[in-house]
Amino acid sequence: MSNTFSSPLAGRSTGDRLILGLAILLSLVMLLPVLWVIAMSLKDNAALMANPNSVFFPPYELTNYLNIFATSSVFRWIANSLIVSVSMTVGVLVLSSLAGYGFARLNFPGRDVLFVIVLFGLAVPEQAVVVARHQIFSLLKWHNTYQGLILPGLSSAFGVFLMTQFFRAIPKELDEAALLDNASRFRIFWKVLLPLTLPAQATLGIFTFLNAWNDYFWPLISATRKEMYTLTVGMASTQTNFAQSEGLGYLMAQAVFAGAPILIVYLFFQKYIVTAVSGAAQR
Template identity: 75%
Template sequence: MASHNAEIRGRSFGDRVLFGLVILLAFAMAGPVLYVIALSLKDNKELMVDPHSVFHLPYTIKNYIDTVGTSNVFSWVLNSFIVAGGLTVLTLILSSLAGYGFARLNFPGRDVLFVIVLLGLAVPEQAVLIARHQIFSWLGLHNTYPGLILPGLSSAFGVFLMTQYFRAIPRELDEAAILDNASRLRVFWKVLLPLTVPAQATLGIFTFLGAWNDYFWPLISATRKEMFTLTVGIASTQQNFAQSQGIGFLMAQAVFAGAPILIIYLFFQKYIVTAVSGAAVR
Protein backbone atom coordinates (compact mmCIF):
# COMPACT_ATOMS: atom_id res chain seq x y z
CA MET A 1 0.00 0.00 0.00
CA ALA A 2 3.02 2.26 0.25
CA SER A 3 3.72 4.69 -2.53
CA HIS A 4 6.20 2.56 -4.41
CA ASN A 5 3.38 0.27 -5.53
CA ALA A 6 2.52 2.14 -8.64
CA GLU A 7 -1.01 1.08 -9.55
CA ILE A 8 -4.11 0.81 -7.41
CA ARG A 9 -5.59 -1.71 -9.85
CA GLY A 10 -3.10 -4.21 -8.49
CA ARG A 11 -2.83 -7.95 -8.62
CA SER A 12 -4.24 -9.24 -5.37
CA PHE A 13 -7.75 -9.65 -4.08
CA GLY A 14 -6.98 -7.15 -1.31
CA ASP A 15 -6.08 -4.52 -3.86
CA ARG A 16 -9.44 -4.92 -5.57
CA VAL A 17 -11.31 -4.57 -2.30
CA LEU A 18 -9.43 -1.37 -1.49
CA PHE A 19 -9.98 -0.06 -5.00
CA GLY A 20 -13.70 -0.83 -4.73
CA LEU A 21 -13.92 0.95 -1.38
CA VAL A 22 -12.22 4.09 -2.71
CA ILE A 23 -14.53 4.14 -5.72
CA LEU A 24 -17.54 3.71 -3.46
CA LEU A 25 -16.40 6.66 -1.35
CA ALA A 26 -15.79 8.66 -4.52
CA PHE A 27 -19.39 8.06 -5.55
CA ALA A 28 -20.57 9.11 -2.11
CA MET A 29 -18.56 12.32 -2.55
CA ALA A 30 -19.71 13.19 -6.05
CA GLY A 31 -23.21 11.71 -6.01
CA PRO A 32 -24.99 14.32 -3.89
CA VAL A 33 -23.48 17.19 -5.89
CA LEU A 34 -24.39 15.66 -9.24
CA TYR A 35 -27.88 14.98 -7.91
CA VAL A 36 -28.31 18.62 -6.89
CA ILE A 37 -27.03 19.81 -10.28
CA ALA A 38 -29.47 17.46 -12.02
CA LEU A 39 -32.35 18.73 -9.86
CA SER A 40 -31.47 22.31 -10.76
CA LEU A 41 -31.89 21.41 -14.41
CA LYS A 42 -35.39 19.97 -14.02
CA ASP A 43 -38.77 21.57 -14.42
CA ASN A 44 -40.33 22.10 -10.98
CA LYS A 45 -43.72 20.64 -11.90
CA GLU A 46 -42.22 17.52 -13.40
CA LEU A 47 -40.27 16.95 -10.17
CA MET A 48 -43.44 17.25 -8.11
CA VAL A 49 -45.13 14.56 -10.16
CA ASP A 50 -42.22 12.15 -10.35
CA PRO A 51 -39.02 12.58 -8.33
CA HIS A 52 -37.32 9.94 -10.44
CA SER A 53 -37.59 12.19 -13.48
CA VAL A 54 -34.37 13.79 -12.23
CA PHE A 55 -32.44 10.95 -13.86
CA HIS A 56 -33.68 11.45 -17.41
CA LEU A 57 -34.47 14.06 -20.04
CA PRO A 58 -35.87 16.64 -20.54
CA TYR A 59 -33.56 19.07 -18.77
CA THR A 60 -33.99 22.82 -18.83
CA ILE A 61 -32.05 25.92 -17.80
CA LYS A 62 -35.22 27.75 -16.85
CA ASN A 63 -34.37 27.64 -13.14
CA TYR A 64 -31.09 29.42 -13.82
CA ILE A 65 -32.84 32.10 -15.85
CA ASP A 66 -35.26 32.56 -12.93
CA THR A 67 -32.37 32.70 -10.47
CA VAL A 68 -30.62 35.42 -12.41
CA GLY A 69 -33.87 37.25 -13.06
CA THR A 70 -35.73 37.16 -9.78
CA SER A 71 -33.59 36.32 -6.80
CA ASN A 72 -31.32 38.42 -4.64
CA VAL A 73 -28.42 36.13 -5.32
CA PHE A 74 -26.45 38.78 -7.19
CA SER A 75 -26.50 41.31 -4.39
CA TRP A 76 -25.51 38.61 -1.90
CA VAL A 77 -22.58 37.57 -4.09
CA LEU A 78 -21.56 41.22 -4.24
CA ASN A 79 -21.79 41.57 -0.45
CA SER A 80 -19.76 38.42 0.10
CA PHE A 81 -17.18 39.68 -2.34
CA ILE A 82 -16.88 43.07 -0.64
CA VAL A 83 -16.66 41.50 2.82
CA ALA A 84 -14.27 38.67 1.94
CA GLY A 85 -12.17 40.86 -0.37
CA GLY A 86 -12.02 43.75 2.07
CA LEU A 87 -11.12 41.50 4.97
CA THR A 88 -8.41 39.79 2.93
CA VAL A 89 -6.74 43.03 1.82
CA LEU A 90 -6.87 44.55 5.30
CA THR A 91 -5.64 41.35 6.94
CA LEU A 92 -2.66 41.21 4.59
CA ILE A 93 -1.77 44.85 5.32
CA LEU A 94 -2.13 44.70 9.11
CA SER A 95 -0.52 41.27 9.45
CA SER A 96 2.46 42.21 7.30
CA LEU A 97 3.09 45.42 9.23
CA ALA A 98 2.70 43.70 12.59
CA GLY A 99 4.70 40.66 11.48
CA TYR A 100 7.58 42.90 10.44
CA GLY A 101 7.30 44.82 13.69
CA PHE A 102 7.37 41.73 15.88
CA ALA A 103 10.02 39.90 13.89
CA ARG A 104 12.49 42.67 13.10
CA LEU A 105 11.97 45.75 15.23
CA ASN A 106 12.36 46.32 18.90
CA PHE A 107 10.10 48.40 21.09
CA PRO A 108 9.29 48.38 24.79
CA GLY A 109 7.09 45.44 25.75
CA ARG A 110 7.44 43.68 22.39
CA ASP A 111 7.89 40.15 23.64
CA VAL A 112 5.06 40.38 26.16
CA LEU A 113 2.72 41.76 23.50
CA PHE A 114 3.65 38.97 21.10
CA VAL A 115 2.86 36.31 23.67
CA ILE A 116 -0.51 37.97 24.30
CA VAL A 117 -1.24 37.92 20.56
CA LEU A 118 -0.27 34.22 20.45
CA LEU A 119 -2.69 33.51 23.28
CA GLY A 120 -5.35 35.15 21.11
CA LEU A 121 -5.01 32.17 18.75
CA ALA A 122 -6.60 29.96 21.40
CA VAL A 123 -9.76 32.06 21.70
CA PRO A 124 -12.65 30.51 19.76
CA GLU A 125 -15.07 32.85 18.03
CA GLN A 126 -17.98 31.70 20.19
CA ALA A 127 -16.27 32.90 23.36
CA VAL A 128 -16.40 36.52 22.18
CA LEU A 129 -19.49 36.58 19.94
CA ILE A 130 -22.02 37.83 22.44
CA ALA A 131 -19.89 40.65 23.82
CA ARG A 132 -18.78 41.54 20.30
CA HIS A 133 -22.38 41.72 19.16
CA GLN A 134 -23.13 44.13 22.00
CA ILE A 135 -20.07 46.28 21.20
CA PHE A 136 -21.11 46.48 17.55
CA SER A 137 -24.59 47.54 18.67
CA TRP A 138 -23.06 50.40 20.67
CA LEU A 139 -21.00 51.45 17.66
CA GLY A 140 -24.03 51.16 15.36
CA LEU A 141 -22.07 48.87 13.05
CA HIS A 142 -24.59 46.09 12.49
CA ASN A 143 -25.83 45.83 8.91
CA THR A 144 -22.76 47.65 7.59
CA TYR A 145 -19.70 46.41 5.70
CA PRO A 146 -17.28 47.49 8.46
CA GLY A 147 -19.48 45.57 10.88
CA LEU A 148 -19.01 42.42 8.81
CA ILE A 149 -15.28 42.94 8.21
CA LEU A 150 -13.83 44.16 11.52
CA PRO A 151 -14.34 41.03 13.68
CA GLY A 152 -12.34 38.85 11.28
CA LEU A 153 -9.56 41.43 11.26
CA SER A 154 -8.85 40.74 14.94
CA SER A 155 -7.76 37.16 14.22
CA ALA A 156 -4.21 36.54 15.44
CA PHE A 157 -3.43 33.92 12.84
CA GLY A 158 -2.14 36.32 10.16
CA VAL A 159 0.20 38.11 12.54
CA PHE A 160 1.52 34.80 13.78
CA LEU A 161 2.10 33.52 10.24
CA MET A 162 3.79 36.71 8.99
CA THR A 163 6.00 37.01 12.07
CA GLN A 164 7.24 33.47 11.53
CA TYR A 165 7.86 34.23 7.88
CA PHE A 166 9.77 37.48 8.47
CA ARG A 167 11.92 35.74 11.07
CA ALA A 168 12.93 33.13 8.53
CA ILE A 169 14.34 35.79 6.17
CA PRO A 170 18.11 36.29 6.72
CA ARG A 171 18.79 39.46 8.67
CA GLU A 172 21.73 40.42 6.44
CA LEU A 173 19.25 41.44 3.75
CA ASP A 174 17.68 44.30 5.61
CA GLU A 175 20.60 45.11 7.92
CA ALA A 176 22.64 46.31 4.97
CA ALA A 177 19.83 48.59 3.84
CA ILE A 178 19.29 50.00 7.32
CA LEU A 179 22.99 50.75 7.71
CA ASP A 180 22.68 52.67 4.44
CA ASN A 181 20.21 54.86 6.30
CA ALA A 182 17.08 53.64 4.56
CA SER A 183 13.99 54.16 6.71
CA ARG A 184 12.32 51.19 8.40
CA LEU A 185 9.23 51.62 6.28
CA ARG A 186 11.29 51.70 3.10
CA VAL A 187 13.17 48.54 4.05
CA PHE A 188 9.88 46.86 4.82
CA TRP A 189 8.29 47.90 1.56
CA LYS A 190 11.20 47.57 -0.86
CA VAL A 191 13.36 44.80 0.56
CA LEU A 192 11.32 42.45 2.70
CA LEU A 193 7.73 42.58 1.46
CA PRO A 194 8.54 41.21 -2.02
CA LEU A 195 10.10 38.18 -0.35
CA THR A 196 6.91 37.33 1.54
CA VAL A 197 4.68 36.71 -1.50
CA PRO A 198 4.24 32.97 -0.76
CA ALA A 199 3.10 33.73 2.78
CA GLN A 200 0.81 36.48 1.49
CA ALA A 201 -0.77 33.98 -0.90
CA THR A 202 -1.32 31.42 1.86
CA LEU A 203 -2.78 33.97 4.24
CA GLY A 204 -4.83 35.62 1.52
CA ILE A 205 -6.44 32.41 0.31
CA PHE A 206 -7.12 31.19 3.82
CA THR A 207 -8.66 34.50 4.89
CA PHE A 208 -10.78 34.88 1.76
CA LEU A 209 -12.13 31.34 1.93
CA GLY A 210 -12.90 31.64 5.61
CA ALA A 211 -14.71 34.95 5.19
CA TRP A 212 -16.58 33.81 2.08
CA ASN A 213 -17.90 30.75 3.93
CA ASP A 214 -18.44 32.40 7.33
CA TYR A 215 -21.96 31.92 8.58
CA PHE A 216 -22.35 32.74 12.28
CA TRP A 217 -21.24 36.37 12.45
CA PRO A 218 -23.13 37.50 9.31
CA LEU A 219 -26.18 35.66 10.65
CA ILE A 220 -26.30 37.76 13.81
CA SER A 221 -24.88 41.00 12.44
CA ALA A 222 -26.48 41.34 9.00
CA THR A 223 -30.17 41.12 9.76
CA ARG A 224 -31.41 43.22 6.84
CA LYS A 225 -31.91 41.34 3.62
CA GLU A 226 -29.88 43.74 1.49
CA MET A 227 -26.85 43.24 3.77
CA PHE A 228 -26.97 39.43 3.72
CA THR A 229 -23.85 37.65 2.59
CA LEU A 230 -24.20 34.68 0.27
CA THR A 231 -24.17 32.10 3.06
CA VAL A 232 -26.88 33.84 5.07
CA GLY A 233 -28.90 34.74 1.98
CA ILE A 234 -28.99 31.21 0.58
CA ALA A 235 -29.81 29.85 4.03
CA SER A 236 -32.74 32.28 4.26
CA THR A 237 -34.28 30.89 1.07
CA GLN A 238 -33.93 27.23 1.98
CA GLN A 239 -36.22 27.12 5.01
CA ASN A 240 -38.91 24.48 4.77
CA PHE A 241 -38.20 23.24 1.32
CA ALA A 242 -39.93 19.96 2.10
CA GLN A 243 -43.14 21.84 1.31
CA SER A 244 -41.60 23.87 -1.47
CA GLN A 245 -43.07 23.89 -4.95
CA GLY A 246 -39.76 24.98 -6.45
CA ILE A 247 -37.08 22.44 -5.59
CA GLY A 248 -35.39 22.89 -8.94
CA PHE A 249 -35.28 26.65 -8.49
CA LEU A 250 -33.77 26.37 -4.99
CA MET A 251 -31.16 23.95 -6.25
CA ALA A 252 -30.28 26.27 -9.13
CA GLN A 253 -29.69 28.99 -6.55
CA ALA A 254 -27.43 26.66 -4.57
CA VAL A 255 -25.44 25.66 -7.64
CA PHE A 256 -25.16 29.30 -8.63
CA ALA A 257 -23.82 30.10 -5.16
CA GLY A 258 -21.47 27.14 -4.88
CA ALA A 259 -20.08 27.04 -8.42
CA PRO A 260 -17.71 30.06 -8.26
CA ILE A 261 -15.77 28.76 -5.28
CA LEU A 262 -15.58 25.25 -6.78
CA ILE A 263 -14.28 26.62 -10.08
CA ILE A 264 -11.70 28.74 -8.25
CA TYR A 265 -10.73 25.62 -6.32
CA LEU A 266 -10.17 23.62 -9.51
CA PHE A 267 -7.81 26.28 -10.84
CA PHE A 268 -5.90 27.11 -7.67
CA GLN A 269 -6.17 23.72 -6.02
CA LYS A 270 -2.51 23.43 -5.05
CA TYR A 271 -2.43 26.81 -3.32
CA ILE A 272 -5.75 26.30 -1.57
CA VAL A 273 -4.79 22.89 -0.19
CA THR A 274 -1.42 24.23 0.99
CA ALA A 275 -3.04 27.26 2.59
CA VAL A 276 -5.75 25.34 4.39
CA SER A 277 -3.55 22.52 5.67
CA GLY A 278 -0.76 24.96 6.55
CA ALA A 279 -3.21 27.01 8.58
CA ALA A 280 -4.54 23.95 10.36
CA VAL A 281 -1.12 22.80 11.53
CA ARG A 282 0.28 26.33 12.04
Protein backbone atom coordinates in the same frame (compact mmCIF):
# COMPACT_ATOMS: atom_id res chain seq x y z
CA MET B 1 10.47 9.94 -35.38
CA SER B 2 10.38 9.70 -31.63
CA ASN B 3 7.07 10.08 -29.86
CA THR B 4 7.04 13.45 -28.04
CA PHE B 5 3.97 12.56 -26.00
CA SER B 6 4.37 10.06 -23.18
CA SER B 7 1.88 8.53 -20.80
CA PRO B 8 1.91 9.77 -17.18
CA LEU B 9 2.51 6.12 -16.20
CA ALA B 10 5.52 5.70 -18.48
CA GLY B 11 8.71 4.90 -16.60
CA ARG B 12 6.92 4.44 -13.29
CA SER B 13 7.26 1.43 -11.04
CA THR B 14 4.33 -0.81 -10.15
CA GLY B 15 4.12 0.79 -6.70
CA ASP B 16 3.97 4.31 -8.16
CA ARG B 17 1.23 3.21 -10.55
CA LEU B 18 -0.82 1.75 -7.72
CA ILE B 19 -0.44 4.92 -5.65
CA LEU B 20 -1.38 7.10 -8.64
CA GLY B 21 -4.39 4.89 -9.39
CA LEU B 22 -5.50 5.05 -5.77
CA ALA B 23 -5.13 8.85 -5.75
CA ILE B 24 -7.27 9.11 -8.91
CA LEU B 25 -9.90 6.79 -7.39
CA LEU B 26 -10.06 8.80 -4.16
CA SER B 27 -10.33 12.03 -6.17
CA LEU B 28 -13.32 10.63 -8.04
CA VAL B 29 -14.93 9.54 -4.76
CA MET B 30 -14.48 13.06 -3.35
CA LEU B 31 -16.00 14.55 -6.51
CA LEU B 32 -19.13 12.41 -6.36
CA PRO B 33 -20.99 14.65 -3.83
CA VAL B 34 -20.18 17.71 -5.95
CA LEU B 35 -21.47 16.03 -9.12
CA TRP B 36 -24.55 14.89 -7.18
CA VAL B 37 -25.31 18.46 -6.09
CA ILE B 38 -24.84 19.82 -9.62
CA ALA B 39 -27.09 17.12 -11.11
CA MET B 40 -29.84 17.80 -8.56
CA SER B 41 -29.60 21.54 -9.24
CA LEU B 42 -30.43 20.84 -12.89
CA LYS B 43 -33.56 18.80 -12.14
CA ASP B 44 -37.14 19.97 -11.71
CA ASN B 45 -38.27 19.98 -8.08
CA ALA B 46 -41.48 18.11 -8.90
CA ALA B 47 -39.51 15.36 -10.69
CA LEU B 48 -37.23 14.91 -7.67
CA MET B 49 -40.23 14.66 -5.35
CA ALA B 50 -41.92 12.07 -7.57
CA ASN B 51 -38.77 9.97 -8.04
CA PRO B 52 -35.43 10.80 -6.36
CA ASN B 53 -33.64 8.47 -8.78
CA SER B 54 -34.58 10.78 -11.65
CA VAL B 55 -31.40 12.72 -10.85
CA PHE B 56 -29.53 10.10 -12.89
CA PHE B 57 -31.59 10.60 -16.03
CA PRO B 58 -32.35 13.54 -18.35
CA PRO B 59 -33.92 15.94 -18.98
CA TYR B 60 -31.83 18.54 -17.20
CA GLU B 61 -32.82 22.20 -17.17
CA LEU B 62 -31.72 25.59 -15.83
CA THR B 63 -35.05 26.51 -14.24
CA ASN B 64 -33.67 26.55 -10.68
CA TYR B 65 -30.85 28.91 -11.67
CA LEU B 66 -33.28 31.18 -13.52
CA ASN B 67 -35.43 31.30 -10.37
CA ILE B 68 -32.39 32.47 -8.40
CA PHE B 69 -31.75 35.33 -10.83
CA ALA B 70 -35.44 36.18 -10.73
CA THR B 71 -34.98 37.18 -7.08
CA SER B 72 -34.84 40.97 -7.26
CA SER B 73 -32.11 41.42 -4.63
CA VAL B 74 -29.72 38.65 -5.62
CA PHE B 75 -27.30 40.95 -7.44
CA ARG B 76 -27.26 43.32 -4.46
CA TRP B 77 -26.43 40.36 -2.22
CA ILE B 78 -23.60 39.34 -4.54
CA ALA B 79 -22.25 42.90 -4.47
CA ASN B 80 -22.46 42.95 -0.67
CA SER B 81 -20.59 39.67 -0.41
CA LEU B 82 -17.90 40.89 -2.81
CA ILE B 83 -17.44 44.17 -0.95
CA VAL B 84 -17.23 42.44 2.42
CA SER B 85 -15.00 39.57 1.25
CA VAL B 86 -12.56 41.68 -0.76
CA SER B 87 -12.31 44.39 1.90
CA MET B 88 -11.79 41.83 4.65
CA THR B 89 -9.15 40.01 2.59
CA VAL B 90 -7.19 43.18 1.86
CA GLY B 91 -7.43 44.31 5.48
CA VAL B 92 -6.27 40.97 6.87
CA LEU B 93 -3.33 40.83 4.44
CA VAL B 94 -2.18 44.35 5.34
CA LEU B 95 -2.57 44.01 9.11
CA SER B 96 -1.23 40.45 9.31
CA SER B 97 1.82 41.31 7.18
CA LEU B 98 2.68 44.33 9.32
CA ALA B 99 2.12 42.43 12.56
CA GLY B 100 4.05 39.41 11.30
CA TYR B 101 7.00 41.60 10.32
CA GLY B 102 6.96 43.29 13.71
CA PHE B 103 6.89 40.03 15.67
CA ALA B 104 9.52 38.36 13.48
CA ARG B 105 11.97 41.17 12.88
CA LEU B 106 11.62 43.87 15.55
CA ASN B 107 12.63 43.74 19.21
CA PHE B 108 10.33 45.64 21.57
CA PRO B 109 9.28 45.20 25.22
CA GLY B 110 6.63 42.53 25.74
CA ARG B 111 6.90 41.14 22.21
CA ASP B 112 6.81 37.47 23.20
CA VAL B 113 3.99 37.97 25.70
CA LEU B 114 1.93 39.88 23.14
CA PHE B 115 2.51 37.16 20.55
CA VAL B 116 1.26 34.52 22.98
CA ILE B 117 -1.86 36.64 23.62
CA VAL B 118 -2.44 36.79 19.86
CA LEU B 119 -2.13 32.99 19.66
CA PHE B 120 -4.79 32.67 22.36
CA GLY B 121 -7.14 34.15 19.77
CA LEU B 122 -6.91 30.85 17.86
CA ALA B 123 -8.61 29.09 20.78
CA VAL B 124 -11.45 31.57 21.29
CA PRO B 125 -14.54 30.74 19.18
CA GLU B 126 -16.51 33.55 17.59
CA GLN B 127 -19.62 32.56 19.51
CA ALA B 128 -17.87 33.36 22.81
CA VAL B 129 -17.57 37.07 21.99
CA VAL B 130 -20.64 37.61 19.83
CA VAL B 131 -22.77 39.12 22.65
CA ALA B 132 -20.14 41.72 23.57
CA ARG B 133 -19.49 42.46 19.91
CA HIS B 134 -23.20 42.89 19.24
CA GLN B 135 -23.55 45.35 22.11
CA ILE B 136 -20.52 47.38 21.00
CA PHE B 137 -21.73 47.60 17.41
CA SER B 138 -25.21 48.51 18.58
CA LEU B 139 -23.83 51.43 20.61
CA LEU B 140 -21.80 52.56 17.60
CA LYS B 141 -24.85 52.08 15.32
CA TRP B 142 -22.77 49.96 12.96
CA HIS B 143 -25.31 47.21 12.35
CA ASN B 144 -26.60 47.12 8.76
CA THR B 145 -23.42 48.85 7.56
CA TYR B 146 -20.39 47.60 5.66
CA GLN B 147 -18.02 48.43 8.48
CA GLY B 148 -20.18 46.35 10.79
CA LEU B 149 -19.77 43.36 8.49
CA ILE B 150 -16.08 43.86 7.72
CA LEU B 151 -14.34 45.03 10.91
CA PRO B 152 -14.84 41.88 13.05
CA GLY B 153 -13.02 39.79 10.47
CA LEU B 154 -9.90 41.97 10.35
CA SER B 155 -8.49 40.52 13.57
CA SER B 156 -6.99 37.28 12.29
CA ALA B 157 -4.82 35.44 14.81
CA PHE B 158 -4.12 32.77 12.21
CA GLY B 159 -2.98 35.40 9.72
CA VAL B 160 -0.58 36.98 12.21
CA PHE B 161 0.84 33.58 13.13
CA LEU B 162 1.25 32.52 9.48
CA MET B 163 2.99 35.72 8.40
CA THR B 164 5.22 35.72 11.50
CA GLN B 165 6.43 32.23 10.70
CA PHE B 166 7.17 33.11 7.08
CA PHE B 167 9.06 36.27 8.00
CA ARG B 168 11.10 34.30 10.54
CA ALA B 169 12.08 31.80 7.83
CA ILE B 170 13.64 34.55 5.68
CA PRO B 171 17.40 34.97 6.38
CA LYS B 172 18.15 38.04 8.47
CA GLU B 173 21.20 38.73 6.30
CA LEU B 174 18.81 40.41 3.85
CA ASP B 175 17.83 42.96 6.50
CA GLU B 176 21.45 43.59 7.45
CA ALA B 177 22.48 44.13 3.84
CA ALA B 178 19.60 46.58 3.30
CA LEU B 179 20.46 48.45 6.53
CA LEU B 180 24.02 48.87 5.30
CA ASP B 181 22.54 50.59 2.23
CA ASN B 182 20.73 53.03 4.57
CA ALA B 183 17.31 51.54 3.85
CA SER B 184 14.58 52.31 6.39
CA ARG B 185 12.70 49.57 8.21
CA PHE B 186 9.57 50.20 6.19
CA ARG B 187 11.53 50.11 2.93
CA ILE B 188 13.08 46.78 3.95
CA PHE B 189 9.60 45.46 4.72
CA TRP B 190 8.01 46.79 1.53
CA LYS B 191 10.77 46.25 -1.03
CA VAL B 192 12.81 43.33 0.27
CA LEU B 193 10.81 41.03 2.52
CA LEU B 194 7.17 41.43 1.49
CA PRO B 195 7.66 40.12 -2.10
CA LEU B 196 9.23 36.96 -0.66
CA THR B 197 6.07 36.19 1.31
CA LEU B 198 3.79 36.16 -1.75
CA PRO B 199 2.93 32.43 -1.45
CA ALA B 200 1.91 32.90 2.21
CA GLN B 201 -0.12 36.00 1.35
CA ALA B 202 -1.91 34.18 -1.46
CA THR B 203 -2.76 31.31 0.86
CA LEU B 204 -3.94 33.61 3.63
CA GLY B 205 -5.91 35.70 1.14
CA ILE B 206 -7.73 32.68 -0.26
CA PHE B 207 -8.63 31.31 3.16
CA THR B 208 -9.79 34.74 4.32
CA PHE B 209 -11.89 35.30 1.20
CA LEU B 210 -13.40 31.82 1.52
CA ASN B 211 -14.32 32.32 5.19
CA ALA B 212 -15.72 35.80 4.54
CA TRP B 213 -17.78 34.66 1.55
CA ASN B 214 -19.22 31.63 3.36
CA ASP B 215 -19.75 33.38 6.71
CA TYR B 216 -23.35 33.11 7.81
CA PHE B 217 -23.27 33.56 11.59
CA TRP B 218 -22.21 37.21 11.98
CA PRO B 219 -24.00 38.62 8.87
CA LEU B 220 -27.19 36.97 10.13
CA ILE B 221 -26.85 38.96 13.37
CA SER B 222 -25.53 42.26 12.01
CA ALA B 223 -27.48 42.58 8.75
CA THR B 224 -31.20 42.77 9.52
CA ARG B 225 -32.23 44.81 6.49
CA LYS B 226 -32.73 42.96 3.20
CA GLU B 227 -30.54 45.35 1.20
CA MET B 228 -27.57 44.62 3.49
CA TYR B 229 -27.80 40.82 3.30
CA THR B 230 -24.76 38.94 2.08
CA LEU B 231 -25.33 36.14 -0.42
CA THR B 232 -25.40 33.40 2.21
CA VAL B 233 -28.01 35.16 4.33
CA GLY B 234 -29.98 36.28 1.28
CA MET B 235 -30.13 32.78 -0.20
CA ALA B 236 -31.29 31.38 3.14
CA SER B 237 -34.03 34.02 3.36
CA THR B 238 -35.58 32.83 0.08
CA GLN B 239 -36.03 29.25 1.29
CA THR B 240 -39.45 28.10 2.39
CA ASN B 241 -40.17 26.00 5.45
CA PHE B 242 -40.35 22.92 3.23
CA ALA B 243 -37.25 23.65 1.14
CA GLN B 244 -35.51 20.47 2.35
CA SER B 245 -38.23 18.26 0.88
CA GLU B 246 -40.11 20.24 -1.76
CA GLY B 247 -37.37 22.39 -3.26
CA LEU B 248 -34.28 20.18 -3.36
CA GLY B 249 -33.32 21.25 -6.87
CA TYR B 250 -33.61 24.92 -5.98
CA LEU B 251 -31.69 24.31 -2.75
CA MET B 252 -28.83 22.62 -4.62
CA ALA B 253 -28.78 25.40 -7.22
CA GLN B 254 -28.32 27.90 -4.40
CA ALA B 255 -25.38 25.87 -3.09
CA VAL B 256 -23.72 25.78 -6.52
CA PHE B 257 -24.42 29.46 -7.12
CA ALA B 258 -22.92 30.52 -3.78
CA GLY B 259 -19.91 28.20 -4.05
CA ALA B 260 -18.88 28.96 -7.64
CA PRO B 261 -16.88 32.17 -6.82
CA ILE B 262 -14.80 30.25 -4.27
CA LEU B 263 -13.89 27.65 -6.88
CA ILE B 264 -12.90 30.36 -9.35
CA VAL B 265 -10.67 32.09 -6.80
CA TYR B 266 -9.00 28.81 -5.91
CA LEU B 267 -8.31 27.95 -9.56
CA PHE B 268 -6.61 31.30 -10.11
CA PHE B 269 -4.37 31.05 -7.03
CA GLN B 270 -3.86 27.29 -6.84
CA LYS B 271 -0.13 27.44 -7.62
CA TYR B 272 0.49 29.80 -4.72
CA ILE B 273 -1.27 27.45 -2.31
CA VAL B 274 0.82 24.50 -3.50
CA THR B 275 4.00 26.56 -3.17
CA ALA B 276 3.09 27.70 0.33
CA VAL B 277 2.17 24.22 1.52
CA SER B 278 5.30 22.62 0.04
CA GLY B 279 7.44 25.38 1.56
CA ALA B 280 5.89 24.87 4.98
CA ALA B 281 6.46 21.10 4.71
CA GLN B 282 10.14 21.64 3.93
CA ARG B 283 10.50 23.80 7.01
